[in-house]
Amino acid sequence: MVALVFLFLMMLVLKNPSFLPFANTDQSTSIALGFILIFAFLFGKQVERLGLPQITGFILAGILCGPYVLKFLDTEQVADLQLIDGLALSLIALTAGGEMKISRLKGRLKTISSLVVFQTVFMLGGFVIFGLIGRKIFPFFSGDSLVQSLALALLLGTIATATSPATTIAIITETKSKGKHTDLVLSVAVVKDFLVIILFAFFLSLSSLFFFPDQGFDAGFLLEIMRDLGGSMFLGIVVGGGIILYLKYIKQEMTIFILGIAFFTYQISHNIGFHPLLICLVAGFLVENFSPHGDRLIQAIEKSSLPVFVIFFAISGASLNLEALRSSWMLALVCVFLRGLLKFAGTYTGATLVREETVVRKNSWTGFISQAGVSLGLAVLVERAFPGLEGKFFPLVVAVIAINQIIGPVMLQKYLIKTGEAGTKNLNS
C-alpha cells in the first residue's frame, strides 16, 4: 500500500504543470507505461485482498489513471499503447488456443454445443423481445420503422452473446484453474467467438436490407466478414504450422519468435482486416494438439504472462470511454441485467438438456459475463455500416462492456472457486 501511494504521489508530482516547461511531452509514453504497469499490478494485489480477481484491479487501475479520471494517461498515450496492447492480445490468444486440448474436450462436445446454441438463441430472442417492448420506453430502439428497431435489437443481441476469451484465459491463469469446468468455460467462450462473428456478418447484411430497402440484401458485408473469418482461420493454420516447424527444427530465440508472431498477426490484421484473436487462437490450438512441442510454446508464453496481462487489462481499462457510460448508463444497466438473465436462462436450458451436473446448470452462466475486444470491434462495424446510428450504438455497447468487464472477472473467479478447480493447476501438473 505504501508503495502504491508513493508511486501515485510521484506521478502527481511528475504531472504537475510547473514541471511542464522542463518536460519533453512527446516522450511521455514510456513513463506512462511503466507507471501503469506497476500501479495496476499493486492495485490488483490490493483488490485481491478483497477477494476479487487481480485483473479487476488492473482494469480499475487503468480506468483510474486513464483519460477520464486522473488523466495520468491521456487519449493520445492510450492510442500510442494500442500496438503494445495488440501484441499482448495476440500472446493471450495463443495461450487460450493452447489451453484447448482435443483430448480433454472430446467428451464435452455435446455440452459445449448445447451451451453455445442455447446461449445464442436465448440472447437473440431475448434482445428482439426487449427491442419490441423497449421501443416505447427507450428512444434508442425507436427507429423509423419496426423492422429497423428489430434489426438494432438483433445486432445488439449478437454482440451480447460474445464472451471475452482473453479475460477468461486471464482469470484461468490467475486462479491456476484446471479441470472440466475450466475447459468448458474457455471452450464455450472461444467457440462462441467464431459463431458470433459469423452471425454478426449475416445479421449486418440482413439489417442493411431494413435500413436501405432500395439496395436490397447487401451480401457485401456477409462476404467481407466471411472472407476475414476464413482468412483468419487459414492464416492461423499457416502460423500454427510455422510454429510447429520452428519448435521442431530451430528452437532458438523462442521469445523473439513468439513476439515476432504477435507482431506479424497484428500487422496483418491491421492491414487487411483479419482478426488477430482468431489467428492466434487457431495457431495455439494447432500447436498444442498437433505437435509434441506444444507445451514448450505455452510455457514460454506463460513465463512472462503476468506483465502481459497487467499491460493488456490496464490499457483496456484506460481505453474504456467513461463518457459513453455516463451518457447511456441507464439503458446500459438494463442491457447488462437482461444479458445476465438471458445467459442464465440459455445456460440452464442448454445444460439441463444434456443432463449436466447442478453446478453447470445453475452457476456456469457466471463464467460467460465478461466482454471485451471482439464486441467492441463489432460495434464499430455497425456504426460504420449505418451512419445514422453514429454516437448512439457504439456508446451503448461501450457502456455495457465497461460494466461487464468489471463484474465478469469477479463472477468467473467465484465460479471457478465454487467448482473447486481454482488453484489445482500446479497440483495436477
Added chain:
Amino acid sequence: MSALYAFGLLILLAFLGTRFLVRKKSLSALNYLFLSGFVYIFLGLYLGHHGLNILSSQVLEALDPLISLGLGWIGFLFGFQLERKYLKRFSKKAVGLSVFKSLFVFLSVFGVMLFFVVRLFAEQPPYLLFGMALAFALLGTVNSPTLLNAAAFVLPARGDYFYLARFLTSVSGFWGIVGLSLLFSFWYFPLIDTPVVIRGALVLSVSTLVPALIGVLFHFLTRAKASEQEILVYVLGLVFFVSGAAFYFNLSPLYVSMIMGIVFSNLTRIHERLYPLLLSTEKPIYIIFLILIGALWDFRLDWSIALLVVVFVLVRIVGYTLPLPLCRLILKYPNPLPPVYGLSFLSFGGIGVAVAVSLKLAYPMELTDVFLSISLLAIIINELLGPKALQRAILRLDSEIK
C-alpha cells in the same frame, strides 16, 4: 506481404544463429556477430525506412517504449553488477587502471575527433561540434565483457590477464555513462539556451536522487517473498518508468537506470534469484532493442563519414594500446601491461550502442544522425575485429605467464 517476408527473415536469422552458435569451438567474427546479436541491427535496418518500411516511423513511434526499455535495461543491468561485494574483489590498482585507461582513450579520441569534425562540418555551430567530439570521446571509453565471456569457451589458457580484462571491461562503462550524464546535465539542455552550472548541478542531482529512491522502492517491493513473475513485473515496470522519466525530462536514461541498478543491487539479498531471471529476459529485450535501433538508424555513408569511422576506430585502438605501459608506470602495477593487451578492449557491446542511441534520441538533429551512423559503423567494425584481436592479446599474454 512485406510483413511475411520480414518474418521469414527473422526466422532465417534465428536459424543461421543456431547453426553458427552450435559450433562453439571457434570464435570467428561472423560467429560473434550472431552471438552478440549485432546481426539484428542489420535486420532492423532492412525492416526500417531504408528497406521494407515495416518498422515505419509510425510503428517506431508506437514502439518507442521498447527502445526506452532497451536503454533502461542495459543501464539497469550494468548498475546491478556493480555490487560492492564484487568490486571489493579487485585491488585499488585495478580500479586505478580502469580510470587511467578510460582517461587516455577519452583524451586521445576527443582531441583527434575534434580536429576532424571541426574541419569536416565547418558549417555547424562550434559548440555542437565540441559536443560531438565529447560524445565520441565518451563512447570511445565504453567496453563490454560480452566478448570475453563468449571467448571464455574458446580460450584454452585463462589467467590473470583474462580476469583483469573482464573486470576492466565490466566497469569501464561506468565512466562513460557518468560522463554521458554530465554531458546531458551541463550541455545543451532543451529549453535552456546556455549551459548553466547551477541548473546542470540540479539536473545531475535529480538524475541521481530520484532513481536512487526508486531503487530503494524496488528493494522494498521485492523484500517480501515475491514470485519470479512478480519480480519481472516490478523490474520491467520500474525500468520503463525510470527510463521513461529520463526521456521525459531529457536526462540520461542509461545513467538513471544504472543508479537504480546500483542502489538496488547493494540493498537486495536476492541476487541468486534475480540473476537467472534477468539473464533470461535480457536477450529478448536486447534483440528487440537492436532491431529497433537498426530501423531507427538513418544510414548515411559518404567520404566524410567513412573517414571519421576509420579515424575513430584507429584512434581508439591507439588510445587503448600505446598508453598501457605508461599506466603501469604511474600506478606501479605489478604485472607488465604491454600494448598488445589493449586489443582486449575493442568490443563496445550493447552498452556502446546504447550510449550512441541515447544521444541521438535526446538531441534529434542532423548532426546526431551523422554521429549515430559513425558510431554504429565503428561499433560494428570493432565487433568484427574484436574476436581475433582478443584471442591474439589474451592467448599470448596468459600463455606466457602459464
